[in-house]
Amino acid sequence: MDELEGGIRRVTLPLPNRPGHVHAYLLPGDDGWTIVDTGLGLPDAKERWASELEDVPGPVRTIFVTHFHPDHVGAASDLAELTGARVVQGRLDFEQCDLVWGHDEWADVLVVWFRRHGVPDDVMLELIEQGDVWRAVTRYHPEPELLEPGDHVDGWQAVAAPGHADGQLMLVRDGILLAADHVLDPISPTVGLWPRSRPDPLGDYLSALEAVIALDARIALPGHGDPIADPPPARGR
Numbered sequence: 695m696d697e698l699e700g701g702i703r704r705v706t707l708p709l710p711n712r713p714g715h716v717h718a719y720l721l722p723g724d725d726g727w728t729i730v731d732t733g734l735g736l737p738d739a740k741e742r743w744a745s746e747l748e749d750v751p752g753p754v755r756t757i758f759v760t761h762f763h764p765d766h767v768g769a770a771s772d773l774a775e776l777t778g779a780r781v782v783q784g785r786l787d788f789e790q791c792d793l794v795w796g797h798d799e800w801a802d803v804l805v806v807w808f809r810r811h812g813v814p815d816d817v818m819l820e821l822i823e824q825g826d827v828w829r830a831v832t833r834y835h836p837e838p839e840l841l842e843p844g845d846h847v848d849g850w851q852a853v854a855a856p857g858h859a860d861g862q863l864m865l866v867r868d869g870i871l872l873a874a875d876h877v878l879d880p881i882s883p884t885v886g887l888w889p890r891s892r893p894d895p896l897g898d899y900l901s902a903l904e905a906v907i908a909l910d911a912r913i914a915l916p917g918h919g920d921p922i923a924d925p926p927p928a929r930g931r
């Protein structure tokens with residue numbers, strides 16, 4: 695666990711695929727901690743979190759999920775069971791989370807989608823198999839409290855960051871931006887077109903980069919990689 699400015703702590707969790715890690719953040723609050731993102735729901739997720747939280751004084755009150763990708767939402771249920779904290783997730787993001795991970799028929803929807811876009815059968819089979827692997831480590835919470843952009847979580851304001859995921863939410867407070875996978879450095883996030891998603895994710899992404907510039911944060915804490923302090927609007931540009 696790393697100590698960052700403002701009493702924020704960072705936990706780095708393993709990923710089997712690149713970039714090899716994902717960050718979760720602990721935000722100090724008046725009556726306890728808010729944990730931002732959860733890592734994969736691997737078999738040892740609960741034990742790993744229990745040992746990370748051993749040195750954390752005070753209770754965890756809230757688990758905030760930035761978006762429904764497995765490395766961010768995967769251990770939400772484990773962490774909720776461990777801490778007894780409420781889980782908070784964006785309304786749109788939770789709809790897509792449940793659609794993709796909560797229904798086995800989603801694989802059939804993807805097969806039709808991949809065929810329509812000319813994906814060769816062998817590649818498609820591999821993609822579908824990968825989806826099954828991710829599903830097994832995506833233990834999202836079935837009944838989170840739902841949030842809209844502009845709402846607040848423990849004093850932090852939620853900001854829409856579509857593109858990488860339609861309903862992705864960042865958090866901002868006092869010049870510190872919890873950037874999720876919206877602003878990364880030196881890589882940039884994947885932006886893809888998926889069935890039943892918004893029609894122009896790249897347009898959404900570019901517009902949401904304008905929002906990062908307008909926020910004019912001092913530092914951005916991303917889901918992957920080091921803090922961005924050069925400053926975040928420059929990275930947005």
Ligand SMILES: [Zn+2]
Nearest residue numbers: 761763858875
């Ligand atoms: Zn992601």
